[in-house]
Every structure is written in C-alpha cells, then in structure tokens.
Ligand SMILES: *[C@@H]1O[C@H](CO)[C@@H](O)[C@H](O)[C@H]1NC(C)=O
Ligand SMILES: *[C@@H]1O[C@H](CO)[C@@H](O)[C@H](O)[C@H]1NC(C)=O
C-alpha cells in the first residue's frame with residue numbers, strides 16, 4: 001500500500017519534471033550568436049515558447065536574474081549598442097496569456113569584448129619579381145562572421161609628410177569571406193592594410209597597421225642604389241641613397257624594426273633624387289617611392305661606433321688578464337717539475353730563461 005503510494009507520487013513528480021524541465025522549456029536565441037561580441041555591436045534576444053502562436057504568450061528577459069524587459073508582448077528584444085557590462089547569463093520566461101503556464105528558457109552566456117583589432121601579416125615579406133604574396137588578416141580576439149577588406153598604400157606626393165592614400169584592392173567592395181588574399185605576380189615594394197566588418201547593422205573594425213612587402217629584385221623603372229655599396233654602415237659616416245627610374249620626383253622611406261615608416265627628412269636630407277643620411281640614421285629597410293613607382297628595398301644595418309668602441313675598451317684588459325694568467329700557470333708548472341728533479345740552484349736560471357722566452 002505504502003509502496004504503491006510512493007510509486008504513484010514518484011511517477012507524478014517524474015511527469016512534472018518531464019513537463020516543466022525538458023520538452024516544454026522555452027528556447028532563448030541570441031542573434032547573431034558570435035562569441036565574443038564587441039563593444040558597439042547590437043544583438044536580438046528571441047524567446048520561443050515552443051507552443052501555439054507567439055502572440056498567445058507574454059515574455060520577459062533577464063540578465064544575471066535581473067529583468068530588463070520593456071514590452072512583455074514582444075518575443076524579441078533588440079539591444080542597443082553593447083558594452084562590456086552587457087556580458088552575462090541571459091534567460092527568458094514565457095507566460096501564457098490565458099492559461100497559468102510559465103516556461104523558463106535555457107541560459108545563454110554572452111561575452112562582450114572591448115575593441116577588435118585586425119592584424120595583417122604578409123608572407124613572404126621579401127619577394128622576387130613574379131612571386132605571389134599572401135596577405136592574412138586576423139581579428140583579435142578571434143570571433144566568427146567577418147568579411148575582410150584589403151587596401152594598398154599609394155604614396156601621396158602632394159603631402160609634405162609621410163602620407164599614403166589607400167585604394168581598395170580589386171573585387172574588394174563586398175570584401176572577402178576568406179581571411180587571406182593572394183597577390184599574384186608581386187613585383188614592387190608596397191604597403192598593405194586590412195579591416196573587417198560583420199553584422200546588420202554593419203559593425204566595422206579599425207584598420208590594421210600597414211605591412212610592407214619588400215622587393216629584393218631589380219626594377220629598371222625604379223631602383224635604389226646605396227653608396228658606399230654595402231649593407232653594414234656606421235652612423236658616423238654619411239650614406240647616400242640614390243633613386244633612379246621613370247619619375248621626376250622621388251622620396252626615400254625607411255621602415256624601422258617595428259615597421260614604423262618615416263621619410264628621408266626625419267633622418268637625412270633629400271637633394272634631388274638622393275637622400276644623404278645624418279647621425280639620426282638607424283638600421284631598417286630603405287626604399288624609393290614616387291607616385292607610381294617603388295624600388296627594390298635594402299635592409300641596412302647601421303652600427304653605432306661608440307658602442308663598438310666601448311665594447312673594445314672592456315675587451316683589452318680582459319685579453320691581457322687572460323694571457324698573463326695562463327703564463328703564470330705555465331711558469332708555476334715548469335718550476336714545480338724542475339724543483340722536484342734538481343736542486344734549488346737551477347731555480348734562478350729557470351726563472352730567468354722563462355722570462356727571457358717571453
Ligand atoms: C498568430 O496570431 C496572429 C494574431 O492573433 C495571427 O495573425 C497569425 O496568423 C497567427 N499565426 C499563426 C501561425 O497561427
Ligand atoms: C509592445 O509591442 C507591441 C507588438 O509589437 C506593440 O503593438 C505595442 O505598441 C508595444 N507597446 C509598447 C508600450 O511599446
């Protein structure tokens with residue numbers, strides 16, 4: 001008797017569990033469901049009661065158990081521009097307008113990150129005429145749904161500074177779904193950048209830093225000659241970077257180890273088509289540019305003679321110390337050998353001989 005009662009109760013509660021806990025739960029979708037989302041993006045929260053008509057139900061939405069619904073008759077809540085503070089666990093509840101039925105949804109966690117950063121890589125970064133170059137644009141932190149846009153740097157000769165204008169690469173107005181773009185038959189030194197976008201309304205990333213592809217090959221329409229003709233120099237000697245080719249006006253550019261590009265005027269003086277460096281010149285990749293042409297590039301190392309001199313100042317006493325130490329040990333060994341064999345009288349002769357042989 002007791003057993004059947006417990007059995008019946010068990011079945012009853014099992015039914016309640018099945019009814020309330022599983023098949024009849026409401027469903028919460030977040031559209032788009034990218035993770036992470038970024039500050040400034042917008043999403044929709046959609047609550048599905050999974051029974052009857054949407055209009056039969058009232059809806060409420062919560063984040064970390066705090067309600068934020070404004071209109072209970074809508075099964076869709078459109079966010080405004082997200083901020084990091086919108087990260088959290090979201091849930092919705094559907095209440096039937098007539099029957100006393102309440103459906104809780106699954107919980108969906110949403111992460112809003114700061115600002116996405118596109119990072120461009122070029123491979124290879126040094127080319128010979130005819131090589132293909134692959135540009136790759138990755139968005140940090142990684143997230144889905146991006147379209148990518150690719151730009152080429154065009155020197156702006158009208159600006160007195162270092163500026164480039166950027167032209168969208170062919171076929172680029174709708175962007176590419178792939179995060180890489182192949183440049184076929186790359187021949188010249190050139191800079192590139194990328195950005196990404198996604199969503200509706202469209203959300204844009206900023207532009208990536210500009211990355212250069214350096215041409216090692218000779219281009220008769222634009223060439224750089226380094227004088228004196230070598231790639232290792234001292235900052236005390238002046239260096240001439242000579243531009244030649246099909247252009248009346250040239251600029252000499254330098255990219256330092258961090259990829260930061262500055263024109264000749266920042267580290268030398270431009271006379272006609274030649275840039276003569278001054279003491280501000282430092283190691284980097286150098287090349288010539290006109291509005292339409294760009295030359296081969298040269299990776300020049302510039303040593304600071306003060307550093308070289310100061311290291312040799314330390315070197316001299318080190319070598320002297322080592323040599324005299326070794327000589328002392330040899331003398332001592334010779335002395336001990338002779339001392340055991342012969343009497344002390346030969347000692348003075350031995351020392352004299354050793355000193356003379358030095
Ligand atoms: C849901 O209800 C609305 C208004 O009550 C009606 O116009 C619509 O056709 C219904 N949809 C379905 C799928 O029954
Ligand atoms: C709530 O949403 C319904 C359906 O879209 C709309 O008809 C109604 O005007 C809204 N109410 C308020 C107070 O915004």
Ligand SMILES: *[C@@H]1O[C@H](CO)[C@@H](O)[C@H](O)[C@H]1NC(C)=O
Pocket residue numbers: 058071072073095096097098
């Ligand atoms: C559904 O929402 C409407 C509008 O907020 C409200 O007037 C009505 O009382 C709600 N019905 C139920 C059953 O919660």
Ligand SMILES: *[C@@H]1O[C@H](CO)[C@@H](O)[C@H](O)[C@H]1NC(C)=O
Pocket residue numbers: 125285299300301
């Ligand atoms: C230039 O040469 C230096 C020294 O060999 C090297 O470390 C650096 O990576 C080179 N730069 C480029 C852009 O190839």
